[in-house]
Amino acid sequence: MINFIICSGSKDFANNIKVIVKNFMMNFDIDENIYLFNNYDNIFKNAVSKITGFKTFIFDIEDDKDPLINACKYVRKDLSDWNSIMLLVVPNSELMHSVLENGLFLFDVINREDDYEKKLKDILINVMKYYDNRDNCLTFEANRIIRKIDFREIIMIEKEKDSKRCLVRTSYGKYVINKSLKSVCMLLDNRFIKVSRSMIVNVDQIMTYDYSSNKIIFKNGMMTKEISRSCKKEISKIIKSYNDV
Numbered sequence: 209m210i211n212f213i214i215c216s217g218s219k220d221f222a223n224n225i226k227v228i229v230k231n232f233m234m235n236f237d238i239d240e241n242i243y244l245f246n247n248y249d250n251i252f253k254n255a256v257s258k259i260t261g262f263k264t265f266i267f268d269i270e271d272d273k274d275p276l277i278n279a280c281k282y283v284r285k286d287l288s289d290w291n292s293i294m295l296l297v298v299p300n301s302e303l304m305h306s307v308l309e310n311g312l313f314l315f316d317v318i319n320r321e322d323d324y325e326k327k328l329k330d331i332l333i334n335v336m337k338y339y340d341n342r343d344n345c346l347t348f349e350a351n352r353i354i355r356k357i358d359f360r361e362i363i364m365i366e367k368e369k370d371s372k373r374c375l376v377r378t379s380y381g382k383y384v385i386n387k388s389l390k391s392v393c394m395l396l397d398n399r400f401i402k403v404s405r406s407m408i409v410n411v412d413q414i415m416t417y418d419y420s421s422n423k424i425i426f427k428n429g430m431m432t433k434e435i436s437r438s439c440k441k442e443i444s445k446i447i448k449s450y451n452d453v
Contacts, residue, residue: 209240209261209262209380210238210239211259211262212226212229212240212266213263213264213266214226214242214244214268215247215248215266215267215268215279217246219246221268222245222268223244224325225268225328226242228329229266232332236354237353237354238339238353238354238355238356239355241259243259247275248275248276252279256282260378261357261361261380262339263289263292264292264293264315265280265283265293265294266328267296267297268297269303271299272306272307280294280314284313293335294313294314295314296317297320297324298319299319299320300320300321304317315335316331344359346362346395347395348383350383350384357378357383359396360412362376363378363379363410363426364407364409364410364413364432365377365389365392365408366407366434367389367406372387373385373386373387374389379413389402392408393408399412401442403432403434403436403439403443404434404435404436406434409424409426411446413428414427415427417443421433422440424443
């Protein structure tokens with residue numbers, strides 16, 4: 209899932225960017241969400257803080273005092289999000305050089321005086337290359353669509369009853385994978401542990417583990433008691449080691 213967050217004081221310009229992005233994404237079998245905002249305000253802050261998964265921000269900046277520069281700082285510093293891609297659209301080359309010096313780890317800056325639509329399409333190609341080459345994500349095919357799920361967004365993976373498929377539960381939804389639990393386990397990193405024959409959990413997503421009741425409560429409120437006796441001590445040890453880091 210790719211999330212595009214577009215913010216511009218001009219609704220027409222924001223909608224034009226949306227059309228460019230939507231038409232571009234038709235070339236890929238990858239799901240996308242497109243969010244439009246007109247201002248950097250509490251609505252923007254609340255919405256952006258809840259969007260999970262891979263994010264590409266496109267901010268339309270009018271001058272060096274534009275509030276959207278603070279939106280950039282909010283994403284990078286307040287949300288501590290240095291992994292998302294950030295693109296700025298500026299009205300001239302002078303401002304282009306100015307924003308490049310602000311230390312916000314920008315992916316690129318687009319000058320509206322140039323052919324910004326062509327430039328944006330070229331940048332989107334690089335965005336997709338970056339997306340495809342990311343580490344730390346689970347890649348699989350479902351309904352002829354290639355999906356990528358950040359490991360950090362996966363809460364648990366369960367073997368589907370009476371089938372060879374798996375159900376991946378994430379912080380924003382669930383997906384079915386046509387692979388065995390054993391096969392999926394081989395695609396994961398060491399933050400994932402197999403707690404029973406039918407379940408894998410993400411240790412980073414665990415809020416508490418009660419040894420006596422054998423219950424895991426995850427950060428999003430989900431819980432499970434699907435833990436084999438042989439795994440109880442190992443889980444306690446692993447979670448303790450994570451908490452001690």
